[in-house]
Structure formats: structure tokens, C-alpha cells
Amino acid sequence: MSAPSGSLVSSVLREYGEATRTVLFEYLPSGEPRRYLYDLLGDYPRRGGRAFRPSLCIATARAMGAPAELALRTAASIELIHNAMLIHDDIEDESEQRRGQPALHVAHGVPIAINAGDMLSLVSLRPLLDNRAWLGPDVSLRILEETERMARESAEGQAFELGWRRDNVNDVTESDYLLMVLKKTCWLATIHPSRMGALIGSRGAFDLDRCIRFGFFLGAAFQIQDDLLNLEGDAAAYGKELAGDIREGKRTLMLIGLIAKASPGERARLHAMLGQTREQRSDEDVAWVLDRMRFYGCLEYARQVANGLGGAAQHEFQELYGSLPDSRDKRFLEALPVWVIERN
């Protein structure tokens, strides 16, 4: 990625992230019970984050000619839902860290964290209801419908992943994985923000299904790069425990590749290890899996697939937004496929 594109993405993310967080915090209740509920709602948002999702929404709306103001509430809602899902994901995945600090359930206990996640999901609806004053009832209702669909797709994707781990399913194919990623990651991370931006920017005139392909390739490249960073990223920058995905038994592209390439003996050991609980998997197990992944070139393979998906996202970008007039926001969207695979 050229330096100008990289700095453009960074500056847009910073600018739209700040604008989104300003609106987001206005929606966080401050009454009682603060200690057990409301003080916790702003915990994850205060820890930072790239604001990739809300920025994608705002930039798409602006690239189509809408002022950022019209997309801010929807962007804030997307970020609220994202944070709500992170709280529940961390519990489901038994993750210990989030954005460099203890996960919410680690700090406050599982029951309190689940309840906070539920409340954050509910709070995310308020800006969408307030959209009516800015966007009118028609577009506002469509955004609510779209949000319901996104939540459904995300839950289905999460169900795939959780089910595979619970039942120790080891014949997951690459296509299974990509469908899971489409639902679990892409809908919230890229497809939904793109669709919402296009809906707001076009006042409902744009065919939203056209956003699915761009969002899928961009989001899948994003997810694979995220999985790679989990294995070999910089611990401080990543903000989560390294190799946590192996410890959690997540069916990543690298693990699927390893299962396919491993010798019968290695496959048996892998199957036994994946059948254990998170606590039963030792540091040695995790190190062994990582070593075998490197040995069989699974990391490099995943990296190349992410590159290929990034290229496909660039192709889809031209199909989708190529005819839009040049703007800073259009250039930001165009730079995202490269950014997602080169971020660290």
C-alpha cells in the first residue's frame, strides 16, 4: 500500500471514529445501577478500537453525496452493536483479553457481563429510532429492518463456529469456513455498514444487494488477516492473547489447512487436542499446532488467500462504486482492501 493511501485510511478512521464515539457516548445511560450495569457499557468503547465499521458506513454515505451528519446515528448504532457482540463473543470464546485489557467477563464476572451486553444491544436501537428525525420514517424503518437481518446473519455465523467447536467437527471445508465468515464477520463488519451507507447516501434508491459481494471479499480478507495476526502479530498492538484462536479451537483457514495436510498421526493428535476443553489445552499443545501450521505452509497459504480476496474486493469496488465522482471518501473505500491485509 502506498503511503498516501495508508495515511488516508488512518486519518479517515480517526476522524470518523471520533465523530462516532461522540454520538455513541451521548446514548449511554448514566443512571443507576451504575456499578453493575451502566458504568460497564462504555468500557469497551473507551478502550479505543479502529472504528472501521462506522467509518465504512459514513464514508459510503458521503461518497454518495450525503452529509456525514445523516449517517452518524447509524454509525454509532453499528459500533454499539459491535461492542455488545464483543462482550458476548468474549464469553463464548472464553477470551481473556480485549483491546489490551481483561475481557469484561474476566473483570466483572460472566452474569454481569452478559447483562451488560444485552443492555448495550438494546441501547444500540435508540439512535436508530432517533434517525426518524433526520432520515424520515421510510429510510429509518429500512435501517431497523436491515439491522435485524444483520444481527440474524451474525448469530447464524457464530452458531456455526460454536457448534463446530462443541461437536469437535474436523471435516470443515474451506467453503464451510467462508460461509461462516460471510455470516459471522462480514455482515456486521463490512456488508451492513456498506449497505447502511448506501441506503442513507442514496435515500433508499440503491440496490443494497450489490453491496454484498464487495463486503464479503473485504470482510473475508479482514477476517483471515485478523486470524493471522492472532498467531503471529505484535502482542501489544493486537490487544488479545496471541494464539488464542488455537487455544479456543477456532476453525480458522490455517487450522482447516493443517487438518488437511497433517499426517495421520498428527491428525489424530490434533483431533484429540481439539476435543479437549480450553483449560485442558496446554501451552505445548498450542506451540505444537503453530509449529505444524508453519511447517505445512498454512500461514503463508492463508496470507495468499487473503491477498486474493483483497484483489477480488478491489475488483468489486470498481463494479460497485467505480462510477461515483472522485472524493476523499471514495478513495478511502478504494484503499480499504489493501489496508485490511496490511494492517497489524
Next chain:
Amino acid sequence: MSEHGLRQRRTPPARVGPIRNARLGPVSTATAPVSCEAAEPVAEVCEALERGVRSAYAVIDDYMRRGRDAARGFQDATNRGGFVMEDKSNYGGFNPWGSMPPVADQWMAAVRAWANAWAQFVPGGIPPMWNPAAYGAGPTAAAMPAYPLTVQVISSRPTEVTATITPGCDAVALTVEPLLAQGFAASAIDGVTAVRSAGCLKLTVKVKPDQPEGAYRGTVRKTADGAAAGEVTVVITHAS
């Protein structure tokens, strides 16, 4: 065929498919870009890349196809009679029960148009910013929902009124200029008003009893900036 009788051939294109490799610019990381279009591509890596992208295209194509099939299947079921929502496919539908049947779709569209129209009069309703002139040229203006137009004519003689309002302009305050006689000398018809009321734009034309017969025409303008927003034509005929 050339003048020499030999078929001229174009140089084969270097590439026939979309670019699959996103690393098109300078690469800042340690990983070097891999190009399958190079003379001697790294076969293994290129194979992986191609296979991964092929899988991804197959997945998204299948996802989109299932959505279309679900919608088509539902429509067929509806056409056979009944609106029993048996199609609960989660691929590509806009609600958990698949696509809406056409009648329900129209009903929802009507309800939305009604709700949008009423929102103009609700405190905190759609502010002036929400108009097509404020942003978004091109398809957005054309996609503006059409507001109902009511015409009230107060006249003792047969009077035909034709009004054209630019799409989207019915959502803002309008002023109608006096209607001037077309091709004959007569006083203008003034006092024509265009007011949003009860969810629709209401045009009121009052014709004086002694107004000469003939055609009168006037421009509708946006009150805020005076830009043209349409036209009103009134034709007064003799009572039979």
C-alpha cells in the same frame, strides 16, 4: 481480412480475469507480492491463491443464488394462491420469512409513504436538510417518494388545472407566482397557494367570476431560494 488476404490477429491480452492480487502498490511488509501473471509464477502459491478466490466466489455466488431462488420460490407459491409464508430460507431474504408477497409489499410501501408524509407535521419530523437539493444529485432525486397532490378549485365556470411539481420539491415550502394569461390580455390569476397539509401538498386556485376565459400559466418556486420547482396551468372555459 487484410488486403494481403491474411487474417489479422490481436495480441492476446495479458490478463482475462479480474485482478486477484491486492498488492498492487509498493509493499511495505516483509512479504513480497506474488503475481500469477508473472512469467514464472510461484506455482504453489498461485494455486493456493486461485483456489482460495475460486472458493470464495463459489460461496458468494451460491449465497446470492439461494437468495434469488428463495424469492422466486416464494413468488411462485404466492401465485398459486395464498400468502402462507412457508419459505423460511435465511439466504438473501429481507426478513426471516423470505420475501414479502407483492400485495404486502405494496401495502408496506403505502404505509411508508403515508408515514413519511405525516412526518412533515410531527414535531421533530424530517428537517429541511432532508431534501434532494441539499445533497446527492443523480439517482437520489429521482428516487424521492412522490407526495400526494390535492387540487382545490374555486370557480363558477369549468376550470381545468394542471400542475407539475419537480420530484422532491413537494417536501419544501413553495410559492406560486401569479398565473399570466397566455396569448391574450387579461389580468393575472393571483392568490394561488401551494401548502402542505394533512400529509399532502394542497394546491388552491381561486378564479374570480369575471376572469376572462383562456389559458393562464405560472411558475412554482421554492420559497427559500426562489428556484423553479414546477408549473401551474389553468384553463377557463365557457359554461355550456
